[in-house]
Amino acid sequence: MQGEFSVWQFFEDGSYEQVRRFVDHVDAGIAFYHYTHNVAANIGITRRVIITDGGDSTNAEWKYGEGYTFPPEWVGKDMDPDMIKAMKTARARGEI
Secondary structure, three states, X not given: OOOOEEEEEEEOOOOEEEEEEEEOHHHHHHHHHHHHHOXXXXXXXXXXXXXXXXXXXXXXXXXXXXXXXXXXXXXXXXXXXXXXXXXXXXXXXXXX
């Protein structure tokens, strides 16, 4: 089954790429975590990562040097790596 979420990353040179297309919320969340915690994000090559939905609305945003900027309840927080691990495990078991 095809999902409705896509994940995009934007680079310091102004280029961008879609790293996930039409995935479900679990795969989008796992990819979002990955692209906001990898080496490129840590050193500033990646400047922004977003999740968009089927209506092209931004559902989550991370910016280099600022962290999570959207949704408002995520500002100043970070995603829990244990939650990401649990989502991956549950997905592998076919539970979600």
